[in-house]
Amino acid sequence: MIPRLQSLPAELRDPAFFKRCLIEYGESALFIDTEEWLSDDNPYRRTLRPHVFKYLDFSRPLRRDELLTYTGLSANRTLLTIYESDFLLLPRKDFGAKRQDFEEFYSPRLKVLGEIVRPELESFLFHFLGEEISVTGHWTASSLKAYLEDYARSIRQGSDNKAMAAILGSADPVHAAKTFLIQLAGDFLLESSAMSRNILGRYGAIQSALFKVVIDEYGYGVHKTKHSTVFERLLERCGLDSSPHTYWQFYLTSSLLLNNYYNWICRDHSRFFRYLGAIYQAETAFIASCQQMADMMRQVFGADAEVQYFLEHVHIDQHHSRMVLDELIMPAIESFGEGIILDIVRGFEEGKLLGDIAEQDFCQQVRWSDNGGKYKTLHPAIYARIKEGSIHPKMQQFVEPRGELSVTHVHDGDELCHIQSGVMRFVTGHERYTLLHAGEGTVIQRNRLHGAIIDSEECVYNIYSIGDHQKCL
Numbered sequence: 016m017i018p019r020l021q022s023l024p025a026e027l028r029d030p031a032f033f034k035r036c037l038i039e040y041g042e043s044a045l046f047i048d049t050e051e052w053l054s055d056d057n058p059y060r061r062t063l064r065p066h067v068f069k070y071l072d073f074s075r076p077l078r079r080d081e082l083l084t085y086t087g088l089s090a091n092r093t094l095l096t097i098y099e100s101d102f103l104l105l106p107r108k109d110f111g112a113k114r115q116d117f118e119e120f121y122s123p124r125l126k127v128l129g130e131i132v133r134p135e136l137e138s139f140l141f142h143f144l145g146e147e148i149s150v151t152g153h154w155t156a157s158s159l160k161a162y163l164e165d166y167a168r169s170i171r172q173g174s175d176n177k178a179m180a181a182i183l184g185s186a187d188p189v190h191a192a193k194t195f196l197i198q199l200a201g202d203f204l205l206e207s208s209a210m211s212r213n214i215l216g217r218y219g220a221i222q223s224a225l226f227k228v229v230i231d232e233y234g235y236g237v238h239k240t241k242h243s244t245v246f247e248r249l250l251e252r253c254g255l256d257s258s259p260h261t262y263w264q265f266y267l268t269s270s271l272l273l274n275n276y277y278n279w280i281c282r283d284h285s286r287f288f289r290y291l292g293a294i295y296q297a298e299t300a301f302i303a304s305c306q307q308m309a310d311m312m313r314q315v316f317g318a319d320a321e322v323q324y325f326l327e328h329v330h331i332d333q334h335h336s337r338m339v340l341d342e343l344i345m346p347a348i349e350s351f352g353e354g355i356i357l358d359i360v361r362g363f364e365e366g367k368l369l370g371d372i373a374e375q376d377f378c379q380q381v382r383w384s385d386n387g388g389k390y391k392t393l394h395p396a397i398y399a400r401i402k403e404g405s406i407h408p409k410m411q412q413f414v415e416p417r418g419e420l421s422v423t424h425v426h427d428g429d430e431l432c433h434i435q436s437g438v439m440r441f442v443t444g445h446e447r448y449t450l451l452h453a454g455e456g457t458v459i460q461r462n463r464l465h466g467a468i469i470d471s472e473e474c475v476y477n478i479y480s481i482g483d484h485q486k487c488l
């Protein structure tokens with residue numbers, strides 16, 4: 016039993032009841048598999064691969080080394096969908112044609128089912144933070160201030176940015192940069208929606224201080240300066256679509272996790288003080304990383320690359336970082352006591368850890384995408400061992416017609432894909448794929464996002480669960 020759920024009434028804790036509600040939630044037409052890689056200006060449709068729900072176990076929380084498993088991806092996609100049903104999302108065009116989806120997305124049926132499954136998904140995903148981070152010791156307002164200022168100083172002195180290094184070192188830096196922008200888009204196109212959950216209520220002067228930060232994010236009501244609008248411009252200049260969640264299938268698990276984390280701590284107001292630590296960390300880290308992102312953009316897309324979004328944040332987040340410390344954190348401790356400091360430190364550390372996890376996941380995905388050719392060349396040797404019978408992995412065979420699309424997903428162990436007949440486009444990112452013909456195949460690395468589409472009248476292929484491909488070579 017997940018500890019946080021013990022306070023729920025027994026009926027709501029029943030795993031069978033959770034599963035029934037999750038499956039029913041997934042029965043909505045909004046979440047079924049699609050035949051397209053991108054979603055076209057429809058913020059309500061997001062594929063969750065709901066046909067797999069019945070096989071998944073969310074009852075035991077993930078450990079850190081399990082975060083990027085299939086169940087982790089599935090929980091993250093579902094949880095973000097539930098969270099965003101609190102936000103008003105409208106398409107840019109053809110509302111009439113999407114009206115039914117709009118009604119369905121905000122329907123009492125989905126709202127209630129989503130609320131029932133939400134706590135279990137949250138515990139499933141975030142329980143590991145309690146295990147990974149322990150905050151102890153005697154903290155005072157002044158020791159916290161020194162700790163946080165020290166962090167800001169270290170950020171100003173500069174640190175290496177592994178994600179930027181991965182982009183610049185990629186075999187296809189434009190693709191890697193776009194993959195990175197897609198990860199940001201999941202959050203930035205709805206920028207500050209999660210934090211705005213803390214705007215309502217009544218809690219004194221710090222409420223107004225937080226509101227000032229939100230007003231900046233919203234460009235003081237001038238739409239073209241709203242941060243999300245500035246980010247839309249950046250995406251468009253890079254040839255990417257700027258509607259929310261066009262690239263839903265290409266979000267990495269860790270990008271979704273980070274986005275969900277802010278929603279989680281902002282939606283559950285008992286975690287407000289944790290949020291103060293997390294927002295300080297985000298605003299402060301952003302000062303340096305936005306400069307690094309602007310530099311990367313110019314290197315990849317040329318000197319006239321659109322970087323206003325990043326430069327704006329290098330500037331404004333110096334204020335936001337200061338404001339959060341002086342006008343939110345310090346006054347909060349004065350009003351609510353030093354007992355909240357451990358929460359603040361916890362939020363700060365959690366934000367940092369999740370940022371590191373996202374960075375690492377991104378770097379691995381860039382390598383995975385870049386090495387499409389290498390993974391393909393590993394196929395013959397492993398397939399030969401299966402044929403000669405020296406290894407006996409579990410096998411599943413699929414027969415699919417032209418155009419059949421396997422929605423992006425991950426596997427928990429390495430797999431070997433072998434094409435019996437026909438042609439498959441094996442997809443490892445937006446507009447990135449390896450062609451596999453009859454007799455060919457590829458290793459699919461565990462936890463790496465991929466999908467497929469059939470490029471011939473029919474394709475017959477086998478998937479072997481090989482566990483660890485190194486051991487099969």
Ligand SMILES: [Fe+2]
Pocket residue numbers: 206232242328
């Ligand atoms: Fe912003």
Ligand SMILES: [Fe+2]
Pocket residue numbers: 298331332335
């Ligand atoms: Fe900011």
Ligand SMILES: [Fe+2]
Pocket residue numbers: 424425426459465
């Ligand atoms: Fe797969």
